[in-house]
Amino acid sequence: MLQQTMHSRWGRLSLGVAGSFLYALGVNLFAVPVGLYTGGLLGVAQLLRTLIYSYAGITGGYDFSGLLYYLLNIPIFLFAYTTLGKNFFRSALICTTTSTLFLSLVPIPADMIIDDTLASCLVGGILTGLGSGTMLTCGCSSGGLDMAGLCMTKRGAQFTIGRLNVLFNGALYVLCALLFSVPTAIYSIIYTVFGSVMLDKVHQQSINVQVLIFTKDRRREMTGYIMGELQRGVTCWRGEGGYTQEGLEVLCTCLNKYEINELRDVVLKIDPHAFLIVQEGVQVSGNFIRRLL
Numbered sequence: 001m002l003q004q005t006m007h008s009r010w011g012r013l014s015l016g017v018a019g020s021f022l023y024a025l026g027v028n029l030f031a032v033p034v035g036l037y038t039g040g041l042l043g044v045a046q047l048l049r050t051l052i053y054s055y056a057g058i059t060g061g062y063d064f065s066g067l068l069y070y071l072l073n074i075p076i077f078l079f080a081y082t083t084l085g086k087n088f089f090r091s092a093l094i095c096t097t098t099s100t101l102f103l104s105l106v107p108i109p110a111d112m113i114i115d116d117t118l119a120s121c122l123v124g125g126i127l128t129g130l131g132s133g134t135m136l137t138c139g140c141s142s143g144g145l146d147m148a149g150l151c152m153t154k155r156g157a158q159f160t161i162g163r164l165n166v167l168f169n170g171a172l173y174v175l176c177a178l179l180f181s182v183p184t185a186i187y188s189i190i191y192t193v194f195g196s197v198m199l200d201k202v203h204q205q206s207i208n209v210q211v212l213i214f215t216k217d218r219r220r221e222m223t224g225y226i227m228g229e230l231q232r233g234v235t236c237w238r239g240e241g242g243y244t245q246e247g248l249e250v251l252c253t254c255l256n257k258y259e260i261n262e263l264r265d266v267v268l269k270i271d272p273h274a275f276l277i278v279q280e281g282v283q284v285s286g287n288f289i290r291r292l293l
Helices: 002-006 009-031 040-056 065-072 074-083 086-105 117-137 144-154 161-179 182-202 219-228 257-270
Strands: 208-215 235-240 247-256 275-280
Touching: 009 086, 009 117, 040 065, 040 144, 040 161, 065 074, 065 086, 074 086, 074 144, 117 182, 144 161, 161 182, 208 219, 208 257, 219 247, 219 257, 247 257, 257 275
Parallel strands: none
Antiparallel strands: 208 247, 208 275, 235 247
8 A cells, every 4th residue: 555655746745745734733732832942944944933033023923934934945946857857846845835825824722732741742743754765755845954955965075964953953053043942942952853754764765785596597577677667787696505406596785674564565566486595785786876865
């Protein structure tokens, strides 16, 4: 069911919108009631909102940080349009719009849902990281650092989107500690770290995987599928079983973590007796296409 949804354009977009809703829940229900700054461009927007409220003497009223966030995304969207393509631009624009809409519609509780601040950081970080990671895995984005990280990674930068979030937010929270309070900055950092770790776990396309496939007589069908459908390179070796001393074929290919699920299903359909070895987190350089979307 999930595989069918991920192979449908509208299915991926629907999951991306659901991810934007999870993101808004994490921010409005767990981060904002504690007085945390969510980090990224939204954290910058919240910081600007607080400064505007302070200098203008505004209390209460409508929280326009979502609107500021939308405006801050404009240059990033222009960068993404030229770097990541029109299809991703359309999906990201939809998810950024729905994220802003959900951030405006999801009610912010007057009091904390969970009395413990650290627990609120944990639950909020998990929800926002899960939402952001879901959007990225579906080929969408809520804008901000996620999209900027995708653009930079697409151009060859060797770091994950979660790490970019941590580095950027580290500077942001130092500023928050200077302007406001140190405890607020510390809890905000904890919240952001939880969210960044969850994002990297969910965003499977950023994880490279090496696969070794052992088969006796179905090599041509498997190599045809890997090169034709997945559009990945494959290297073939001739081997011999140590126990049976029978000849076999060994296929080696590299892909991202999301593609491995599809490959495993197809390989076992072609040859139910095939044997696979999967190694995650391998570093690949040279002629390898980094598919982020």
